[in-house]
Amino acid sequence: MTDDALFDADGVASLIHSESVLDGVFDCLGRIWRPASATRERELGDSEYRTRQLEHLLADQGVDLYDTLEAAAGDHPIGSLDHGCGVVMDGLSLREGFALERDLRADHDWTVSLDWAGVERLPSETKFVCRAWFDARSPSAVSRDDFRYVGDTDVPQLPGTDPAFVWTRHPDRRLEASTKGNYSVERFADIYADTKGLLERVVTESVHEEFLVSSDHGYVNFVGRNPFRLSDDDETALADAVGGRYTDVEAGYAYDRLREANVIRRTGGRYVVTGHYRPTTRGASKRVAHGGLSIPEALTPVLRIDTR
Template sequence: MSEGLYGSEEFDALLDEDDILDGTFECLRRIWGDPEALSDRRLADSEYRTRKLEYELEQLYPPLYDDLLEQMGDHPVTQLDQGCGVIMDALSFREGFRLERELAADHDWSVSLTWAPIEGLPSETQFICREWFDAQSPSAVSRDDFRFVGDMDVPKLPGTEPEYVWTRHPDQRLEGALKGNYSMEEVEDIYEDVKTLLEDIVHESIHDEFLVTSDHGYVNHLGNSPYSLSDEEEEALSSKFNSRFCEVGNGQAYQLLERAKVIERVREHYMVRGHYKWTKRGATKKIMHGGMSLPECMTPVLHINTDPVGVN
């Protein structure tokens, strides 16, 4: 299986970790910890290896998604009692591994990266914002300890203990970049802007401890994929799904897709599993979220301390 997806350390982690998803995270670190993983030369290969890893893991360990579902809820951002919680819409572990490396190298900060499952499915901002802040969208949150950042300008932050910041980036840029033609170079451009925005938030805040995470990640369908659909399955998906989830409905198409394990029901919604994709007339999005996959449902959790030696 390996194909460069893991080495001996990652294989040991898959076998020895109490949670196979922790071992999976180390395999993802092997892929996305590469400094060139997001570059235009390497992005398609990085995405393929991520899809291949997920595909093979589910074949070898069928309860993979069951384990992921069981762990959802009580995201670390909901347990925050001090410092600043930064939620960057659709930030994924791809960017997380690079931020961990570059923020530590560029600043005198202590930076570490772990992961946490999303709060719940579907992995859409509206559902997660409702769960965390009792509002339909981050821009609608009205709390003294909360700020929404819709562009690249950071407003005055609350200064409360704790405080919360929710940014529209990188999702805003990802959505704009992935309609119609797709430029691989744009992904690195988006990353650089997100890094700058995060640095500005850190400098604007009165705090020296930060938990940086996201409401969900995303799948990127760029390049080849081990996931395939029959003509009948693709027709069923394209006829019933406009995104990677939909409300539960009746009909043979849903039954076909459930039997093939292309979709899975979670309460009142059907989720597209893994990295299955379908085509429709016109431009086809390459980056999507809302379904059940590792890049969507394993959120990065960066811990940053800007005063690691305790000297103000």
């Protein structure tokens, strides 16, 4: 399948009939995000649009995409790590994963590979995933000898246990800050540079030689065009009933309406927004979000690094 055919009906049909739809999705995302140009000033919006377009076409072609994403949640490799160092970079998405694979290979004499895994829990939110992995509501509350929380870009002394776990607040901390104002290409470049530098320091300062780098969730970025459109009534219902990317289950006409329109679905005991639906009547400046059920949120990067 050529790049030009990634998003036509025939290209999507080949994914539908492949052995693993999500493996096919991962390959398509690689064609979008591996090139260094994908996050440049004139390309970022198009890269985000092509990501959304891929997801929209899959849903239009009758793929049970959200059933598949929901079924892929759980059994994340971080939860079963038995040697080396597991690095959870909060909010790291496959966008950064493809870039890290490319740049770390170029900049270091390391063996680097990239794969994907479904999020550990839905909704795709830190508190649910941290509870599943480390029995704590937040990574800053974890108290274990084999665990270190890195809240900023300075790296403290890391655990020498085997396995060891490191949870960095970046890049999600910077992404959250960016949602309070205008999310720019320059900000994306800065966030990625800080994330890459932080990971390099963790790897070089750790006593380990093998690293599994992943995240608790990815994120949606609403920059650029969006094929996921809402009617005026559905937009009002989404803004009033949900507001963000997930909410507690409640009864009411708005929830019934949104479920019937496949805008929300019940999972993990809550309602989550599917795809890239976004109410624009409230919080219009908030372009980056997580907690829903979409490809960028629910598929996490699994980066394996061997420094030997």
